[in-house]
Amino acid sequence: MACLHDHSCEDHNCAADWSLYNHVDIPKVVALNESVPGSVKSVFKPWEQRLDTSGGFLESNEGDPELLVFIPFTSDVKIKSISIVGGADGTSPSRMRAFINREGIDFSDAQNMQPVQEWELAENLQGALEYQTRYSRFQGVANLTLHFSDNFGGDTTKIYYIGLRGEATQNKRDVVATIVYEVMPNPSDHK
Amino acid sequence: MICIDNSEWMRNGDYAPSRFQAQADAVNLICGAKTQSNPENTVGVMTMAGKGVRVLVTPTSDLGKILACMHGLEVGAEANLAAAIQVAQLALKHRQNKRQQQRIIAFIGSPVKYDKKVLETIGKKLKKNNVALDIVDFGESDDEKPEKLEALIAAVNSSDSSHIVHVPPGDNALSDVLLSTPIFTGEEGGSGFAASAAAAAATGASGFEFGVDPNVDPELALALRLSMEEERARQEAIAKKAAEDTENKDHASSSNNDSVMAEAEPATNAADDDKKEQPKDDDDLLQQALAMSMEGGSSGSASVADAAMAEAGAVDPDLALALQMSVQDANMSSDSDMSKVFEDRSFVTSILNSLPGVDPNDPSVKDLLASLHGQGEVRSFLFLS
Numbered sequence: 001m002a003c004l005h006d007h008s009c010e011d012h013n014c015a016a017d018w019s020l021y022n023h024v025d026i027p028k029v030v031a032l033n034e035s036v037p038g039s040v041k042s043v044f045k046p047w048e049q050r051l052d053t054s055g056g057f058l059e060s061n062e063g064d065p066e067l068l069v070f071i072p073f074t075s076d077v078k079i080k081s082i083s084i085v086g087g088a089d090g091t092s093p094s095r096m097r098a099f100i101n102r103e104g105i106d107f108s109d110a111q112n113m114q115p116v117q118e119w120e121l122a123e124n125l126q127g128a129l130e131y132q133t134r135y136s137r138f139q140g141v142a143n144l145t146l147h148f149s150d151n152f153g154g155d156t157t158k159i160y161y162i163g164l165r166g167e168a169t170q171n172k173r174d175v176v177a178t179i180v181y182e183v184m185p186n187p188s189d190h191k
Numbered sequence: 192m193i194c195i196d197n198s199e200w201m202r203n204g205d206y207a208p209s210r211f212q213a214q215a216d217a218v219n220l221i222c223g224a225k226t227q228s229n230p231e232n233t234v235g236v237m238t239m240a241g242k243g244v245r246v247l248v249t250p251t252s253d254l255g256k257i258l259a260c261m262h263g264l265e266v267g268a269e270a271n272l273a274a275a276i277q278v279a280q281l282a283l284k285h286r287q288n289k290r291q292q293q294r295i296i297a298f299i300g301s302p303v304k305y306d307k308k309v310l311e312t313i314g315k316k317l318k319k320n321n322v323a324l325d326i327v328d329f330g331e332s333d334d335e336k337p338e339k340l341e342a343l344i345a346a347v348n349s350s351d352s353s354h355i356v357h358v359p360p361g362d363n364a365l366s367d368v369l370l371s372t373p374i375f376t377g378e379e380g381g382s383g384f385a386a387s388a389a390a391a392a393a394t395g396a397s398g399f400e401f402g403v404d405p406n407v408d409p410e411l412a413l414a415l416r417l418s419m420e421e422e423r424a425r426q427e428a429i430a431k432k433a434a435e436d437t438e439n440k441d442h443a444s445s446s447n448n449d450s451v452m453a454e455a456e457p458a459t460n461a462a463d464d465d466k467k468e469q470p471k472d473d474d475d476l477l478q479q480a481l482a483m484s485m486e487g488g489s490s491g492s493a494s495v496a497d498a499a500m501a502e503a504g505a506v507d508p509d510l511a512l513a514l515q516m517s518v519q520d521a522n523m524s525s526d527s528d529m530s531k532v533f534e535d536r537s538f539v540t541s542i543l544n545s546l547p548g549v550d551p552n553d554p555s556v557k558d559l560l561a562s563l564h565g566q567g568e569v570r571s572f573l574f575l576s
Contacts, residue, residue, distance in 0.1 A: 065317070
C-alpha cells in the first residue's frame with residue numbers, strides 16, 4: 001500500500017506532515033545488528049534532510065541483512081504512515097514488520113511473533129513512497145519496533161531515513177520509571 | 192552471566208590450591224565487584240560441565256545467593272562451550288529489567304574442541320543480539336586455544352565491549368591477575384571497589400595521584416591537587432627570580448642558592464602549616480633539589496648528599512629538601528655564604544621586625560646581630576622562627 005506524491009511537493013508542506021521525528025526519544029533509540037553502534041540515531045531527521053547522509057546512516061553487519069530498530073517516543077503518538085529511504089544496489093530493505101509497545105524484542109522474538117502490521121517495501125531511493133498503517137491499530141504508541149527482515153539481495157542493508165507521519169498526543173504511557181534510591185553514592189551517575 | 196568451567200581439567204593444581212578453587216575465588220571477586228559498582232547490576236552463575244550445562248542462579252543482585260550457590264560444586268565431565276553460551280544467552284534474554292546490557296563472562300580452562308568457524312558463528316550471533324563476551328583463558332593451553340578464543344572475541348566485539356584475558360599458570364593467583372584487567376574495571380574506567388582492591392593489591396595506592404583515592408575522599412584529593420599547583424607556581428616564580436638574580440649578583444651560583452633557599456624555606460614552612468601531607472611531585476622537586484646541590488658546595492659531599500637525598504627523596508620529597516638544605520649549610524659554613532645574607536642589615540632587621548616580641552633596638556638583640564657576622568650557626572635561629 002503505497003501512495004506517490006502526485007502534487008508538486010513544496011517542502012514546507014511535506015515537512016510539517018513528517019514531523020513526528022520531533023517526538024522520538026532519540027537518545028533511547030536502539031538498533032540490533034547495526035555495524036556502527038549508535039548510527040541508528042542519525043536516521044531520524046527532518047523531511048528536507050532525508051537524502052542527506054552526512055550525519056551517518058544505519059547499516060547492518062556484513063553478510064546479514066536483518067535489522068531491528070526500537071523507537072521510543074517521548075509521548076504517545078498515533079502513526080498514520082511510515083516512509084523509508086534505503087540504499088542502492090539491493091541494500092534497500094524489502095520487508096518491514098512492526099511491533100507496538102513491546103520492549104526488549106530481539107531477533108528470535110521478532111521472527112516468531114505475529115507483527116501488528118507487515119509491509120512489502122519497494123526500493124525507495126528518493127523517499128517519495130510512504131506506507132500507510134492500519135490507523136486503528138496504531139493509536140497510543142509509546143514505542144515502535146521495526147524489523148527489517150530482508151533486502152533486495154545486497155550484502156548489507158542500508159537505511160538513510162525513517163519518516164513517521166501522524167499526530168502526537170500529550171499522554172505519556174509509563175510515567176513512573178524505575179527509581180533508584182542512592183544508599184551508596186556512585187560517582188559515575190553524577191557525571 | 193558467569194559461566195564456570197567445572198570439568199575434569201579443573202582438578203589440576205598448577206594454580207594454587209587447585210584450578211577450580213582459583214576460579215571460584217575469581218568468580219566471587221567478580222560478583223562482588225559487579226554488584227557493588229552499580230546497584231542495578233545483576234549477576235547469574237551457571238556451570239558448563241559437571242552434571243551438565245545448567246543455571247545455578249538466575250541473574251540477581253543478591254550477593255549472598257550468588258556466593259551460596261558456588262558451594263558444593265562438583266568437578267567432572269567435559270565442558271560444552273557452545274551449549275553453555277546458548278543457555279547463557281537465553282538466561283540473559285529473560286532478564287527482568289530489559290534496559291540492562293547483556294554480558295557473558297566465560298572461564299575457559301579446558302581445551303576447546305570446536306572449530307574456529309563454529310566459534311565465529313557463535314560470536315556473530317552474540318554480536319547480532321548485542322551481547323558482550325568476556326573470556327578468561329586459563330588452565331589447559333594447547334596450540335590453537337588462544338587463537339580460537341581470540342577469533343571468537345573478534346567476532347563478538349563491537350566497539351571494544353568484549354575482552355579476553357590469558358592467565359598463564361604461576362605464582363599469582365587468578366583473581367589478582369584479573370583485578371587489573373578490563374573485565375574488572377569495566378567500561379566506565381573503574382568502580383570504587385575494583386579500583387581500590389587493585390590499589391591495595393599493588394601495595395600502596397600508587398594508582399592514584401597524591402596517594403588518595405578521589406572516590407574515597409574527594410575533598411582531600413582536591414585540596415592536595417590545589418596545593419601542589421600552588422607550590423608549582425611558586426617554584427616557577429622562584430626559579431624565574433633566581434634566573435634574574437644570577438645576572439645581577441657577583442657570586443652567581445652561591446647567591447642563586449641563597450635566595451632560592453631562603454625563599455624556598457618560608458615556602459616550605461608555609462606549606463607545612465597548611466597540610467599534613469606534602470603532595471609534591473617527586474620528579475619535579477627532586478630535579479630541582481639535585482640541581483641546587485650540584486651548583487653549590489664541594490662536589491664530593493654534594494654527590495654523597497645526592498645519593499642520600501635520592502633515596503630520601505623517593506620516600507619524602509619534603510625530607511629531601513630539608514636534607515639538601517642542611518647539606519648546603521654544612522658546605523657553606525666554611526664559605527660563610529649564609530653570613531653574607533646577614534651582612535645585609537636591612538634584610539635581617541626586616542626579618543626581626545616581622546617576628547613577634549622582638550625589638551630590634553633592644554641592646555641584647557643588637558649584640559646578637561653583631562656576633563652574627565662570620566658565624567654560620569645563626570641559621571638555626573632562623574629555622575626556629
